Amino acid sequence: MLEGIIRESISKANTKALRNDGYLIANIYGKGVANIHCAFKMNDFIKTLKTKTTLIFPVKVGSQTLEVVVQEYQKDPVSSNIVHVDLLLAQKGIVSKYKVPVKISGIPVGLKNKGVLLLSKKRITVESAPENLPASYDIDVSKLDVGDSVLIRDLAETSKVKIIENPSVAVVGVIKAK
Known part of the structure; x- marks a missing residue:
């Protein structure tokens, strides 16, 4: 489990000192909950993100254990290091917007016909409660030929998970x- 520290001060000097010590600055927020200003060790945070199997993962900040989702992150334009991350609390029963990853499987028929597989959307925005959230959208592309594509409207939408994207946008195509 990822462990972090609570930031006592949110001043620029304190933030700079934490970054120099190898910490990643983070904010945890949710509906009806006060913001938590915290920091995580950069390497631990990256390891946790790479090894997690679902969108929601646990973090321990101070004495609290929280279930969170990465909502947004900011990168340094020169070094490409992550400098700040916003974490959204996954509160049971409360509907929020999440970005669910797209995973493709299979080899398209169109690749043999001089086509190229193009993944247009890596993440799809959905509105759902965290307990109904899919881990990913798995798309089988083995039947796609040159000129074929899978649109947002072709994806499975349940009554508990609503896709917020434009239905005519292509997710993947050849x-x-x-």
Whole structure:
């Protein structure tokens, strides 16, 4: 489990000192809950993100254990290091917006016909309670030929998970190579 420290001060000097010590600055927030200003060790945070199997993962800040989802992160434009992350509390029964990853499987028929597989959307925005949240959208692309695509409206939508994207947007497709 990822462990972090609560930041006593949110001043610029304190933030800079924490970053120099190898910490990643984070904010944890949710509906009806006071914001928690915290910091995590950068390497521990990256390891946790790479090894997690679902969108929701536990963190321990101070004496609290919280279930959170990465909502947004900011990268340094020069070094590409993560400098700040916003974590949304996954509160049971409360509907929020989440970005669910897209996973593709299979080899498209169109690749043999001089086509190229193009993944247009890596994440799909959905509105759901955390207990109904899918881990990912798995799309089988083995039947796609050149010019074929899978649109948002082709994805399975349940009564508890609502897709917020434009239904006519392509998620994945096979285009003709130049």
